[in-house]
Amino acid sequence: EVQLVESGGGLVQPGGSLRLSCAASGFSFSRYWMIWVRQAPGQGLEWVADIKHDASDEYYVDSVKGRFTISRDNAKNSLYLQMNTLRAEDTAVYYCARLTQWIELSYYMDVWGKGTTVTVSS
Amino acid sequence: EIVMTQSPDTLSVSPGERATLSCRASQSVNSKLAWYQQKPGQAPRLLIYGASTRATGVPARFSGSGSGTEFTLTISSLQSEDFAVYHCQQYSYWWTFGQGTKVEVK
Numbered sequence: 001e002v003q004l005v006e007s008g009g010g011l012v013q014p015g016g017s018l019r020l021s022c023a024a025s026g027f028s029f030s031r032y033w034m035i036w037v038r039q040a041p042g043q044g045l046e047w048v049a050d051i052k053h054d055a056s057d058e059y060y061v062d063s064v065k066g067r068f069t070i071s072r073d074n075a076k077n078s079l080y081l082q083m084n085t086l087r088a089e090d091t092a093v094y095y096c097a098r099l100t101q102w103i104e105l106s107y108y109m110d111v112w113g114k115g116t117t118v119t120v121s122s
Numbered sequence: 123e124i125v126m127t128q129s130p131d132t133l134s135v136s137p138g139e140r141a142t143l144s145c146r147a148s149q150s151v152n153s154k155l156a157w158y159q160q161k162p163g164q165a166p167r168l169l170i171y172g173a174s175t176r177a178t179g180v181p182a183r184f185s186g187s188g189s190g191t192e193f194t195l196t197i198s199s200l201q202s203e204d205f206a207v208y209h210c211q212q213y214s215y216w217w218t219f220g221q222g223t224k225v226e227v228k
Binding site (some may be wrong): 007035038044047100103107109111112 | 156158164165166168169171172176192209211213214216217218219220221222
């Protein structure tokens with residue numbers, strides 16, 4: 001069964017750090033681009049960061065550039081999100097998802113984890 | 123940034139009835155449009171990609187149409203398990219989502 005399981009969320013003070021993990025199983029993890037998406041309370045979904053299958057490229061939404069780092073360990077079938085200098089507006093459920101290629105190098109999210117909750121509050 | 127706008131915000135439908143959800147993009151995304159279903163406390167589930175292709179295991183009562191800037195998700199006969207929030211997403215230029223349409227029991 002194709003599965004993604006996130007962990008590492010929790011309560012952290014503003015300015016603090018957290019590292020999220022996403023364990024993949026049931027597919028060839030090293031062949032896929034991966035992505036982190038978040039959903040703030042009562043809000044829509046927002047792309048946060050994505051990473052190429054071999055970790056040679058990574059991209060971020062402007063609001064997290066310089067604070068978050070996406071990485072992966074293909075030997076461990078794992079995806080990570082290091083979050084530093086956290087702000088209240090980073091409070092959200094964070095999902096990892098698999099990207100599948102469609103036409104013209106476009107990618108949609110076909111498998112999602114259940115998410116992990118990050119709360120930034122003093 | 124491509125802005126995605128869904129309408130209505132909430133759709134009240136009786137079981138067995140047809141539901142039609144709309145999604146508009148601020149600029150053309152061709153057919154690079156996906157629909158996701160999300161139930162409370164659960165992750166989004168892919169329903170449709172390429173504007174009209176059903177994902178594996180998605181019932182035939184779900185259909186997608188449109189291209190360019192206007193898209194529609196139709197649920198032909200609502201079942202109890204279909205009451206949820208539906209998100210559209212463009213993947214033409216990075217990824218952006220609509221605000222979601224909640225389909226509730228009338």
